[in-house]
Amino acid sequence: MVTGRYMPTGGGTAPQPADLEAFRTPLRLFAARRLHSWTAAEDVAQEALRVGLEAIQTGRIERADALGGFLFRTAVHLCLHRGRSATREKRALERFAAPHEESQAGGDPLDALLSSEQQARVREALGRLETGERELLELTYRDGLSADAIGQRLGATPGAVRVRRHRALRRLAQLLGVTTRPVREFNE
Amino acid sequence: MSDVERNLSCPSGGRADTAALYLAGRLSDSEAEAFEEHFFSCADCREDVRRGAELRETLGKPAIAFAASERRSARRWFPLVAAAAIAFVGIGLWHLAHRTENAQTISRGGVGSIAGLAVSPRSGGGIEVTWEAPRGAASYEIQIFSPDGRRLWKTETREPRARVEPAILSPPGAADEIRVDALDATGQVVAIGEIAVKTK
Numbered sequence: 001m002v003t004g005r006y007m008p009t010g011g012g013t014a015p016q017p018a019d020l021e022a023f024r025t026p027l028r029l030f031a032a033r034r035l036h037s038w039t040a041a042e043d044v045a046q047e048a049l050r051v052g053l054e055a056i057q058t059g060r061i062e063r064a065d066a067l068g069g070f071l072f073r074t075a076v077h078l079c080l081h082r083g084r085s086a087t088r089e090k091r092a093l094e095r096f097a098a099p100h101e102e103s104q105a106g107g108d109p110l111d112a113l114l115s116s117e118q119q120a121r122v123r124e125a126l127g128r129l130e131t132g133e134r135e136l137l138e139l140t141y142r143d144g145l146s147a148d149a150i151g152q153r154l155g156a157t158p159g160a161v162r163v164r165r166h167r168a169l170r171r172l173a174q175l176l177g178v179t180t181r182p183v184r185e186f187n188e
Numbered sequence: 189m190s191d192v193e194r195n196l197s198c199p200s201g202g203r204a205d206t207a208a209l210y211l212a213g214r215l216s217d218s219e220a221e222a223f224e225e226h227f228f229s230c231a232d233c234r235e236d237v238r239r240g241a242e243l244r245e246t247l248g249k250p251a252i253a254f255a256a257s258e259r260r261s262a263r264r265w266f267p268l269v270a271a272a273a274i275a276f277v278g279i280g281l282w283h284l285a286h287r288t289e290n291a292q293t294i295s296r297g298g299v300g301s302i303a304g305l306a307v308s309p310r311s312g313g314g315i316e317v318t319w320e321a322p323r324g325a326a327s328y329e330i331q332i333f334s335p336d337g338r339r340l341w342k343t344e345t346r347e348p349r350a351r352v353e354p355a356i357l358s359p360p361g362a363a364d365e366i367r368v369d370a371l372d373a374t375g376q377v378v379a380i381g382e383i384a385v386k387t388k
Binding site for chain 2: 022023025026029030032033036065068069071072114118119122123126137138140141142143144145146147162169173
């Protein structure tokens with residue numbers, strides 16, 4: 001059962017429009033998970049960012065650490081609204097269009113977060129990791145295994161898995177030329 | 189303390205775990221939603237999610253596993269469905285004489301289960317999925333998931349049946365999961381049915 005809530009610790013400075021960009025991918029993922037469509041997710045992300053920009057420019061968000069919460073609530077609202085609109089649209093189509101037995105909705109042409117160029121960069125960086133590091137990241141992100149499950153598979157403690165994975169991620173970030181954030185300690 | 193709880197008490201360890209489980213669709217709905225609310229306010233966790241999505245795509249997975257619906261995650265039930273499919277094959281019911289082998293439907297608390305969900309082979313290849321129309325159902329959403337949880341296909345229909353072309357299904361021997369959500373006129377789920385199918 002989840003009981004905790006994160007308390008923002010950021011400063012009290014006003015958010016800047018440039019702060020919005022860090023939320024674009026999280027917004028797309030958030031919306032895609034709910035709406036099952038990357039096209040719709042892109043629309044929600046764009047709209048949420050637009051609303052966020054407007055709120056920043058009109059001074060409705062006073063503190064930078066409140067921006068995430070504002071965008072989260074906006075995205076929840078937009079996804080709910082979109083779901084209702086989709087239902088209305090479907091009903092309207094059913095009223096006016098010829099009856100159809102099935103409508104294909106399988107492939108989504110925008111079913112990708114990264115460009116092929118970016119993927120190639122990440123793939124190349126993964127290839128430069130040590131075999132054990134790469135395996136650890138594959139088990140985590142490709143297979144979706146927890147540190148406990150990986151530990152059982154590799155004969156290591158969950159804590160050791162977390163530390164090794166942290167190092168692997170840091171090394172990957174270095175290979176990609178990403179400036180790593182300050183390291184936080186792992187609590188066992 | 190679970191990884192999710194650990195994650196929600198940032199700064200602490202376990203973040204990459206939670207982000208990876210979230211992206212893989214392995215958190216419960218309530219855990220996923222709590223984590224979403226959290227990472228919008230936590231730059232570190234947000235970065236974990238972004239980087240995890242990037243890695244998943246590079247490793248050939250979708251950036252994030254869609255929730256099977258806004259309602260429930262089908263993948264959490266998949267091992268049970270797959271096990272039922274294997275048991276069904278072992279019993280050797282009449283399905284074995286055809287090209288498909290299937291399993292039983294799964295009922296869930298809160299939402300009714302779809303009765304009569306069945307799979308039969310089509311003469312021209314592929315399969316036909318049929319079910320009994322539950323009360324109040326106005327339309328149906330049908331999704332097919334591969335054994336590793338990837339969505340292979342999705343369609344909507346107003347009839348209690350759907351045809352699936354053979355090219356959509358996994359290679360012979362792999363047990364795909366078919367999920368049918370019955371929706372009322374407002375788009376709310378009134379019943380759910382799941383069945384596993386394995387082509388020979």
